[in-house]
Amino acid sequence: MTSDQEADRKPAEAVSEQSPEVQEKPSETAPMEESSVSLKPKAGPFKTVVFVLTMAGVALTLAGIVYDAQSQLETTFKSPDGKFAVEVYAYPRLLPGKAPKEKGPGKVRLVTGSGVPLDQAPLNTLSSMSEPRWTKDRVHIENVADFVLPEENSK
Numbered sequence: 598m599t600s601d602q603e604a605d606r607k608p609a610e611a612v613s614e615q616s617p618e619v620q621e622k623p624s625e626t627a628p629m630e631e632s633s634v635s636l637k638p639k640a641g642p643f644k645t646v647v648f649v650l651t652m653a654g655v656a657l658t659l660a661g662i663v664y665d666a667q668s669q670l671e672t673t674f675k676s677p678d679g680k681f682a683v684e685v686y687a688y689p690r691l692l693p694g695k696a697p698k699e700k701g702p703g704k705v706r707l708v709t710g711s712g713v714p715l716d717q718a719p720l721n722t723l724s725s726m727s728e729p730r731w732t733k734d735r736v737h738i739e740n741v742a743d744f745v746l747p748e749e750n751s752k
Contacts, residue, residue, distance in 0.1 A: 664688065668704065671723060676731050680710050681746060683729045683736060685720070700724045707736065707744040718742035 668686035675682045687703040700723035707716045718741055720726060727739040736744045 671703065674729050676736070681715075681731075681736065682708050682710065683738065683744075684708055685723065685726055687723055705738060705742055707742075707746075715747065716742075716744050718744075 665688075668688050671685045671687045673682050673684050684706045685703060686706065688701060690701045703720040703723045703726075705718050705720060705726065706714055708714050718738075720741060725740060727741070730737045730739075734746050734748070736746065738744075
């Protein structure tokens with residue numbers, strides 16, 4: 598071996614030949630058992646309640662969206678000038694009524710002549726729906742809704 602190679606080798610040997618006192622000792626502050634210390638934060642009762650309520654809210658919202666999407670068009674009332682229409686939708690019955698001919702809940706929707714929705718209102722029962730009364734700037738449905746027509750289209 599050359600003297601350069603011996604010089605390179607000596608520091609490596611010196612490190613490996615250190616006395617046990619100089620070599621690294623395990624930390625005295627380290628936990629004794631890994632099972633006794635958990636790094637994951639535990640969810641408290643407040644966090645659990647908030648999580649459950651949030652999931653219930655999400656589930657109810659999705660159920661409402663699905664239920665609303667199942668509504669079916671029952672009838673349409675067109676305005677005298679043909680620029681607007683009132684559409685009456687029926688929701689599916691979840692439980693059968695006492696009388697088979699009794700109409701269930703629904704909604705009325707004000708739309709433009711091309712079918713773009715402008716406003717809507719709920720109906721407790723479809724039997725409460727009456728013929729809409731059209732004026733220059735409004736459409737009134739007795740005991741259901743009073744829709745204001747947009748100014749730009751009411752001319």
